[in-house]
Amino acid sequence: MTGHGSIVLVEQACTSCMVCARECPSWCITLDSHTEPVAGLPAGARVRTQNVLDRFEIDWSLCMYCGICVEECPFDALAWEPQHTAAASSASTLRHGISELGRSG
Numbered sequence: 515m516t517g518h519g520s521i522v523l524v525e526q527a528c529t530s531c532m533v534c535a536r537e538c539p540s541w542c543i544t545l546d547s548h549t550e551p552v553a554g555l556p557a558g559a560r561v562r563t564q565n566v567l568d569r570f571e572i573d574w575s576l577c578m579y580c581g582i583c584v585e586e587c588p589f590d591a592l593a594w595e596p597q598h599t600a601a602a603s604s605a606s607t608l609r610h611g612i613s614e615l616g617r618s619g
C-alpha cells in the first residue's frame with residue numbers, strides 16, 4: 515500500500531480475469547471483455563482464444579483506496595500512480611474508463 519494516488523491500468527497486461535473486480539470490497543470495478551481467436555497460430559494448430567478487454571472502470575466515488583485490486587492482480591496490470599485523482603464535483607465525473615486509466619507502453 516503506497517498511499518492515496520490513483521490506480522492505473524496497464525491494459526496490455528490485463529487478461530480480463532476479473533480477480534480485481536471480485537476482490538474489490540466496494541464493488542467499484544466494472545469490466546467487460548470478449549473472447550476472440552488468437553491470431554498468428556501456425557496452420558493446423560488448435561484454435562485458441564484470448565480475452566480482449568472492452569471496458570475497465572473504477573468508480574472513484576466508491577473506491578476506498580485499499581489497494582486490494584493492485585495486490586491481487588495476478589498479472590501486475592494495476593499499479594498505483596502517485597498523482598492524486600483530480601477533485602471532482604459530482605460522482606459521475608469520478609467515473610474513469612480505459613481512456614483515463616489506460617497507460618500505453
Ligand code: SF4
Pocket residue numbers: 537538539540541542543572576577578579580581582583584
Ligand atoms: S483500491 Fe480497493 S476499493 Fe479501490 S478499486 Fe481497488 S480494491 Fe476496489
Ligand code: SF4
Pocket residue numbers: 527528529530531532533534535545586587588589590591592
Ligand atoms: S486482476 Fe488484473 S488482469 Fe485480472 S482483470 Fe483485474 S486488472 Fe485485469
